[in-house]
Amino acid sequence: MVLKRSYQTLLLFTSVLLFVMSFLIPLNQASAEVINRERYQIDWAYSPQYGKDVRTELLKNASGQIAYCLVYGLKSPNGEDLPEAGKADDVSYRVLMNGYPQKTPESLGVSNWQEAHYATQLALWNALGQISVDELQFKNAAVEKAAKNIIHAANQSQDTQDVWMSVIPTDKQEAQLNGEYFETTTYNVQTNAKKGTFHVEMTNAPQGTRIVTEQGEVKETFQLGEKFRIQVPKSSKSSELSLKIVSNLTNIHAIVYKGTSTIQDATVLLERSTEQVSTDLQVFWKANGALKVMKVDESKKPLPGAVFEIANSNQQGMGTITADKNGIAEMGNLELGTYTVKEVKAPIGYVLDATPKPFEVKTGEVAVVEMKNVQIKGNIEIKKVSDTGKILPGVEFTVFTPEGKAVTKVTTNQEGIAKVHSLPFGKYYFQETKGLEGYLLNQTKYPFEVKEHNQTLTFEVKNDQVKGNVQLVKVDEDGKTKLEGAVCILADEKGKKISEHKTDKNGLIKIDNIPFGKYQFIEKTSPAGYVLVKDPIPFSITENGKTIELVAKNTKIKGSIEITKVDVADGNNKLPGAEFTIYNEQGQEVVKGKTNEQGIAKFEKLPAGKYTYKETFAPEGYLINEETFSFEIKTDGEIIKHVVADQKKEVPPTPETPQPEQPEQPQPEQLKPQPEKPQTPQVIEKPVPTPEKPQHIVKQPQPMKEQPKKVESHLPTTGGKAENPYWKWIGVTFVVLGSILAVYAVRKRKNQKV
Known part of the structure; x- marks a missing residue:
């Protein structure tokens, strides 16, 4: 009874609360709902609290929507027209949202709608504090589990009926x-x-x-x-x-329908x-427009760095913009209207274009203005001259970038001028890359910079002429003796005289700084005692600073002397066997030789100079000529002819005929005539003095040496008479007979001794 009285008190309080809330919470409409019931067999849970099985009935409104009882223990509505009394609390709302029919029986873990409905009703009474599910004694485990799951889900939910x-x-x-x-x-x-x-x-x-x-x-x-x-x-x-x-x-709201003192309240989930x-x-x-300036060169290449000034139609400045690396400069938030853009700073290397360009700004549109710049280009003019100021055409120059990349080549014209036009802005250098023959290649790098448009830079570049040296050494035939005093003319290739020079004591002529070209030495005066060289000695100066070394040989002037030996009494009587010795100017013996059978002694290839000679051995039967004779060799190939006469000796008594007693000492060999082979003049190897080295003469090479002609073997005739050939034969006969007699006498004596 106490429990029943407490339940009635709670029910009364809930009813009063719902009644008050019905006035405080306005609903779209106040209405009544007919609630009907349907019974089904229920014996799945026993309540120790109430001492009986907990039963319920299926409630539905006129639309067939399921309703649930809010007050346990009162009768269920059955056809009564219950007024709408507002919304249930969110606790009840959450139970209903997690129970049947919002959840299917399968999702609740039961086998039919009855079990699902029963589990939902138990969970709702549990939320209202009217029944404790935990204290119930379940006869259907699935229903128990479903009821507890609904309670758990409702407790975890944050759902509310309030709409936000x-x-x-x-x-x-x-x-x-x-x-x-x-x-x-x-x-x-x-x-x-x-x-x-x-x-x-x-x-x-x-x-x-x-x-x-x-x-x-x-x-x-x-x-x-x-x-x-x-x-x-x-x-x-x-x-x-x-x-x-x-x-x-x-x-979806949990709508409450108000029951009576005997009929319990009901709740239905309805849309509101x-x-x-x-x-x-x-x-x-912002209804503004924008400006986009595209800065390009003549070939449409983007140019960074240009600065532009923007002004409106009242010439009021709107600010400046700068072209980026893509050549684009932009300005936004420009009000509608007409503007001008003007370049105030050109890109590096380009000509400033200060002409204002108009443009119109439209809402939401970008006005595009393309502005071109002309690249700064300049010129260079190179004048090419020699170190003496002579204009040099045909010289090639190459213009390079600072990195050494060739830009262009140009060649000087007849005026010695080379011009390069329209070089783009920047730094360069030029260098001579092909010189002119006879001039040194100028390898200097000439830097320059093109900074101003159409400016012409001028340069004068000089070339040093190729100059060389020449050294001429005059030597004799053996190449060892240096010849002083030779006078040589330096002439060009056409023979035009340039200068005249003389060899020094070392036989040397040295000329420095001779300009490039072809030249020749022409011997004007030969060294003393030497033959003048008539052929020019050519040479060329082609390399700067190089010394051309020339060696020119001079042949000694050589002449001959022929000495004819005659009888002083008879000039036609030529005397063989006379020996003559040649001496140089210093009195040194040079050569000696004998007259041949024609009475001639020849001395050939005598170097130029003054000589003396004298007879050093007279022909047999003649007195030696003690006189010293002089001669001089002046001209090459010269032949000097001298005639020297000898006087006969007095004739001694005729010798007795040898006695037969002395045949063992016959001298037949002495009676024989001299051999036919003439004596060769012997050259004494003492040097003939020369102006350079008077004490030395070089012996002539063997192939050039000539043998003197044979000297006559017969004895000269004395007394100035010509020899009689009959007397020769008579003498020979006597000699032969004497020899025979002598041999006979010797043999006879030997026989007698025996």
């Missing part, structure tokens, strides 16, 4: 130009409503402003879950608008709609 709505984003948005409209970002309406619609209300929106879906479809009413954007026509001036979201949201209005949201846009 929010709009994202909430901050002020800038509409960006997109095509023909300024367009906002996407707006999203968020809510816990199960379904609903909304529309957008705007304030200060320009004409033509529209609301579109994400796909760009224009709409006025949107379903929950749809996103939208605001689009403002780009022709609109810069401004802003406000908007708000008005929604009609539908959610409410209107929600968001706070005002702000949108702004």
